[in-house]
Amino acid sequence: MHAFRNILRTEARLYLRDLPTLLTTIGLPTVILVVLGLVPSLRKPDPTFDGQTFVSYFAPSLLVVTLAMVGVNTLPSVLATYRERGVLRRLATTPAHPAALLAAQLVLALAGILASALLLILVARLAFGVPFPRHPLGFTLAFILGTAALLSLGLLVAAVARTTKAAQALAVPLFLVTMFFGGVYLPRFLLPDVVARIGDYTPPGVQALLDAWTGTSPQPLHLAIMAVIAVAAGVGAARLFRWE
Amino acid sequence: MPVIEVTHLKKRYGDLVAVDDVSLAVEAGEIFGVLGPNGAGKTTTVECVAGLRVPDGGGVSVLGLDPRRDAAQLRQRVGVQLQESQLPDRLRVAEALELYASFYRNPADPAELIDKLGLGDKRNTAYKKLSGGQKQRLSIALALVGNPEIAILDELTTGLDPQARRDTWGLIEQVRDSGVTIVLVTHFMEEAERLCDRVAVIDRGRVVALDSPAGLVSTVAPEQRIRFRPSAPVDDRLLTDLPEVSGVQRTGSQVVVTGTGELLHAVTSVLARHQIVAADLRLEQSTLDDAFVELTGHRPAN
Known part of the structure; x- marks a missing residue:
């Protein structure tokens, strides 16, 4: 526990020292939101979105940006780099276990995701009148499960990739797919229905987030699928993960 | 222990x-x-x-x-x-x-x-x-x-x-x-x-x-080599009769004696007895490098 605390403190310092990555991780979704929000027509209620504004409709997709960036991109790259450079192995020769470093990275990933989501929700509310999630419990649950699913996938990538390059080769397509189905590249109403439906079930489960944000409780099936993905990928990662 | x-x-x-x-x-x-x-x-x-x-x-x-x-x-x-x-x-x-x-x-x-x-x-x-x-x-x-x-x-x-x-x-x-x-x-x-x-x-x-390291060298590659220029002609037999000497070669005016054990002492003693001065004398001993090659058949990577 003692070692974990010290490792977490050191990793947090390193995390804060990488300012460009930190700002992108936490600020990018909000920046996109602000840019879109500056377009007047996107702030007008629109029947296409059941009378919501486009900004409200699109905000959950923006949550996907950070989730995908951190979960399937940054986390596996960092872990693969640490393994490739022998950081995990060196730690294994000391009284500290390399799992402490992995845990510290997960904590930082979560912190980044949380900070980014809070900033987005806050700015959306204050600047563009997007209401706070109307179904807070459902939203929290959808957010936790979606995050867990993506982080587990990220760990699975880190587990199967032997090198940093291999991790990136796996992470980039996964990231693009996550963003695409999450409706980041093309808003979901423009996607063919079947693609949008698939996106309901790909992590982080953007439909559940949208439902909970705009008021209805998320569908149990959507949440259940996220839980299943989180557990399956997590177990797979735990079995396949190598410290060297 | x-x-x-x-x-x-x-x-x-x-x-x-x-x-x-x-x-x-x-x-x-x-x-x-x-x-x-x-x-x-x-x-x-x-x-x-x-x-x-x-x-x-x-x-x-x-x-x-x-x-x-x-x-x-x-x-x-x-x-x-x-x-x-x-x-x-x-x-x-x-x-x-x-x-x-x-x-x-x-x-x-x-x-x-x-x-x-x-x-x-x-x-x-x-x-x-x-x-x-x-x-x-x-x-x-x-x-x-x-x-x-x-x-x-x-x-x-x-x-x-x-x-x-x-x-x-x-x-x-x-x-x-x-x-x-x-x-x-x-x-x-x-x-x-x-x-x-x-x-x-x-x-x-x-x-x-x-x-x-020294023990390894002396058991695996014990051969030593002495080079010198004698001040007067030396009969090969003077050297080859020594039990420590295994070979004598000449390159120009230089004499190269190979052997083991107290080679240097044996050679310089016999030369002194015959009032021959060994100029530019150099003793070459095997190094761990040589022992390594002898043992593994590989050149050490350097």
Whole structure:
């Protein structure tokens, strides 16, 4: 526990020292939101979105940006780099276990995701009148499960990739797919229905987030699928993960 | 009383036999060298000693403990510097040492260690900005920060320039003088000759020789060579009659005598008796390099 605390403190310092990555991780979704929000027509209620504004409709997709960036991109790259450079192995020769470093990275990933989501929700509310999630419990649950699913996938990538390059080769397509189905590249109403439906079930489960944000409780099936993905990928990662 | 005992160690990766049959014992307070060509099984052997790998057969005992069963205890008492082990780019020297010191019950003072390793003016420098020699010194410092009884150092000076290499050697001698037993994996013969009290030469997963560097040279490659220019003609028979001499050759005015044992004394005595002065006299002895070639049939990688 003692070692974990010290490792977490050191990793947090390193995390804060990488300012460009930190700002992108936490600020990018909000920046996109602000840019879109500056377009007047996107702030007008629109029947296409059941009378919501486009900004409200699109905000959950923006949550996907950070989730995908951190979960399937940054986390596996960092872990693969640490393994490739022998950081995990060196730690294994000391009284500290390399799992402490992995845990510290997960904590930082979560912190980044949380900070980014809070900033987005806050700015959306204050600047563009997007209401706070109307179904807070459902939203929290959808957010936790979606995050867990993506982080587990990220760990699975880190587990199967032997090198940093291999991790990136796996992470980039996964990231693009996550963003695409999450409706980041093309808003979901423009996607063919079947693609949008698939996106309901790909992590982080953007439909559940949208439902909970705009008021209805998320569908149990959507949440259940996220839980299943989180557990399956997590177990797979735990079995396949190598410290060297 | 040995602090490390390896008996009939075996380790294979799939079909590849990395360690076939290695037995050795390291005594307290010595610098013990593990030598061998690339892929001979040196690193695998010390990784088994460090508890990083599970042997397929044979026994390993470190400080009377089992590296796997008593891993938690041994990690407190054995410092390991692994081959090609780096740190995060943005981590600073002092941060790294303070973090690693915090893992141990009785750590060395990180600040003192930093000074001792000549990194005093680099304590706030990021790992990425360190030179190869500085990175290596930091790596050694990390292996020593827990105040270990045994330090295992793998490929200590690979990639260092000659000056940095010599500095590192001086450092290792200091560490030994402070009472730490050192296991040094290397393929630099000069390094082994300079530092090691004893060396084990490993080839194809087996120990092919175990002795002091000098002992190894004199048993495996005992031949010496004396070159000189005689002040007066010398009859070959004068030299070949000596029991120490095995051959005499002439190149121009130079005489080259090969032989073993107290060759120099025998040759200079007989020359003196005949009032012949040996000018430009040079004695060439075999080095650990020659012994290594003799033992393994490989040139040491240099």
